[in-house]
Amino acid sequence: MITAASPSLRSYKFPANATVHGKLAAYLALRYSGNDSEYRPWQDIWPSREEFEAILPILWGKRARELLPEDAKALVAKQRHKLDADFDTLRPSIPSISKDLFTYTWLIVNTRTFYWDYPDLPRASPRLPKKRSLLTPDDCYAMCPFMDYFNHSDRGCETKHDAKGYYVYADRDYKAGAEIYVTYGTHTSSFLLVEYGFILWPRNAHDSLPLDHLLLPLLSPSQSAVLKEDGFYANYTLIPARRALGAGYAEESADDDDDDDGTEAATRAKQGVVTTTCHRTQAALRLLTLPARRYAAFVSGADEGTEAEQQVVDRYLCDVLKKYQRRIGDVKEEVEALDVDVDAKPRDADERPRAEQKETLLRRWTQIQRIVNAAVDDLGG
Ligand SMILES: C[S@@+](CC[C@H](N)C(=O)[O-])C[C@H]1O[C@@H](n2cnc3c(N)ncnc32)[C@H](O)[C@@H]1O
Numbered sequence: 218m219i220t221a222a223s224p225s226l227r228s229y230k231f232p233a234n235a236t237v238h239g240k241l242a243a244y245l246a247l248r249y250s251g252n253d254s255e256y257r258p259w260q261d262i263w264p265s266r267e268e269f270e271a272i273l274p275i276l277w278g279k280r281a282r283e284l285l286p287e288d289a290k291a292l293v294a295k296q297r298h299k300l301d302a303d304f305d306t307l308r309p310s311i312p313s314i315s316k317d318l319f320t321y322t323w324l325i326v327n328t329r330t331f332y333w334d335y336p337d338l339p340r341a342s343p344r345l346p347k348k349r350s351l352l353t354p355d356d357c358y359a360m361c362p363f364m365d366y367f368n369h370s371d372r373g374c375e376t377k378h379d380a381k382g383y384y385v386y387a388d389r390d391y392k393a394g395a396e397i398y399v400t401y402g403t404h405t406s407s408f409l410l411v412e413y414g415f416i417l418w419p420r421n422a423h424d425s426l427p428l429d430h431l432l433l434p435l436l437s438p439s440q441s442a443v444l445k446e447d448g449f450y451a452n453y454t455l456i457p458a459r460r461a462l463g464a465g466y467a468e469e470s471a472d473d474d475d476d477d478d479g480t481e482a483a484t485r486a487k488q489g490v491v492t493t494t495c496h497r498t499q500a501a502l503r504l505l506t507l508p509a510r511r512y513a514a515f516v517s518g519a520d521e522g523t524e525a526e527q528q529v530v531d532r533y534l535c536d537v538l539k540k541y542q543r544r545i546g547d548v549k550e551e552v553e554a555l556d557v558d559v560d561a562k563p564r565d566a567d568e569r570p571r572a573e574q575k576e577t578l579l580r581r582w583t584q585i586q587r588i589v590n591a592a593v594d595d596l597g598g
Contacts, residue, residue: 218359218360218361218382218383219241219244219245219359219360219361219362220237220333220335220341220342220358220359220360221237221240221241221335221341221342221344221345221356221358222335222337222340222341222342222345225244226240226241226244227342229243229244229247229310230310231243231244231307231310232306232307232309232310233343233344234306234344235303235306235307235344236299236303236306236355236356237344237345237355237356237357237358238299238303238323238326238327238330238355238358239302239303239304239306239307239323240307241322241326241330241358241360242303242307242319242322242323242325242326243307243310243311243314243319243322245322245325245326245360246311246314246318246319246321246322247311247313247314249318249322256362259362259363262366263325263329264328266317266321269321269324269414271571271573271574272414272415272573272577273324273328273411273414274289274293274410274411274414275293275296275297275300275324275411276324277570277574278568278569278570280555280568280569280570281570281571281574281575281578284548284551284552284555284570284578285407285410285578285581286407286581286582286585287427287429287430288405288407288408288426288427288429288430289407289410289411289581291429291430292407292408292411292412293411296327296411296412299355300320300323303319303323304316304319304320304323307319326358326360327412328412328413328414329360329365330358330359330360331358331359331360331361331364331365331376331378331383332357332358332359332376332378333357333358333359333378334349334352334357334378335349335352335356335357336378336379336380337380338352361382361383364376364383364385367385367397367398367399368396368398368399369398369399369400369401369404369409369413369417370398370399370400370417371400371403371417371420371421371422371423372388372398372400372422373388373397373398373399373400374386374387374388374397374398374399374400375388375399375400376399385399401413403423404423405421405423405424405425405426405427406418406421406424406581406584407427407581409421410577410581415577416577416580416581416584418463418580418584419463419580419584420462420463421462421463421584422462424457424462424463424584424588425454425455425456425457425588426454426455426457426585426588426589426592427452427453427454427455428453428454428455428494428498429451429452429453431537431538431541432453432498432501432502432505432537433451435505435537436501436504436505440504440505443504443512444500444501444504447500447516449497449500449501449516450501451497452495452497453494453495453497453498453501454494454495454497454498455492455493455494455498455588455592456489456492456493456494456495457489457492457587457588457591457592458489458490458491458492458591458592458595459488459489459490460591461492461587461588461590461591461592462587462588463584463587491595492588492591492592492595492596494534498534499515499530500512500515500516502530502533502534503515503516503522503526503530505533506529506530506533507522507526507529507530511526531596531597532596532597534592534596535592535593535596535597535598536598538589538592538593538596538598539593539598541589542586542589542590542593545582545585545586545589546586548582549579549582549583549586552575552578552579552582553579555569555570555575556569557569557570557571557572557574557575558570558571558572559572
């Protein structure tokens with residue numbers, strides 16, 4: 218295992234303010250060349266830089282990146298910011314390492330790291346906080362060569378860890394020769410694409426649709442200020458009906474959960490029969506459509522609103538999604554018309570997308586289209 222507390226990593230004395238992600242990337246870059254590297258057998262199974270260029274959106278050409286869904290674009294921007302900040306912090310400690318090699322090992326860490334909350338704190342590393350509650354997600358990283366062979370599935374094995382190491386628990390009986398997957402987390406396909414370079418197709422049980430790019434531009438400055446003050450600004454999510462999540466999922470999971478202790482509508486929502494939205498979205502939609510005092514009653518928890526108010530909110534969201542349906546149709550046409558590059562040539566800013574990038578874009582937009590179509594139906598559109 219390689220952690221920020223490993224003696225060989227600490228011997229490099231990386232700056233104390235560098236993230237654990239950055240330190241791991243710098244460490245792997247420094248150990249990258251040389252056939253005698255203790256990590257050679259592990260490195261030999263890593264994806265090549267060319268493979269990363271084909272699958273990871275952060276390395277795609279401009280045209281393909283422009284056609285990503287809005288949530289994926291926002292994730293790429295965040296990822297780029299983290300990578301650049303890590304390189305700036307570590308550059309003085311690794312003068313022999315190019316940005317290109319650092320980017321490669323940083324992406325190796327990003328796609329092959331495991332959650333590790335440093336169970337042996339406070340002695341683990343001088344840089345880490347002494348209290349576990351102060352660890353940030355970027356502190357909770359470790360590499361575990363060969364455990365990173367597992368591919369992801371939305372229904373796979375769980376990994377657990379303690380101070381001694383990692384454990385992978387089988388979630389069912391596997392026949393000899395069957396692929397064993399682990400679950401990287403309950404991730405949307407846009408997240409999987411940006412962070413790992415693939416989407417689950419055709420179905421991803423954990424898919425959802427962020428609505429920020431649709432709702433935030435509709436808020437007036439004063440409405441935005443109210444939502445910020447109340448802690449309800451941004452992070453709006455549409456939770457798809459199961460039937461929108463791809464072939465096979467609706468039928469297999471329809472019987473998973475049959476307790477019906479609420480109203481019929483609540484039970485149908487809980488069972489994934491219909492599209493739902495998170496509480497934050499409901500708050501923003503109420504502010505956009507109802508008198509201020511009715512919004513206030515909802516966010517204070519005084520009441521859940523009337524059926525008639527819910528209809529107003531649903532109609533508004535339905536109209537927003539219908540507009541988005543038209544945009545999805547237009548983007549899909551643009552993607553379908555893309556002229557692709559059949560050979561994998563060196564990258565440049567204007568390069569034509571590769572065939573596999575076009576295919577991934579089409580599939581992701583098709584998943585989004587299914588989610589939005591089902592939502593419009595459920596909202597009575
Ligand atoms: C931790 S590695 C998993 C093992 C991988 N096959 C390897 O050794 O490179 C993560 C990478 O595997 C690939 N991967 C994982 N799960 C996948 C899946 N369900 N479909 C397609 N690619 C997947 C992605 O390229 C991802 O970045």
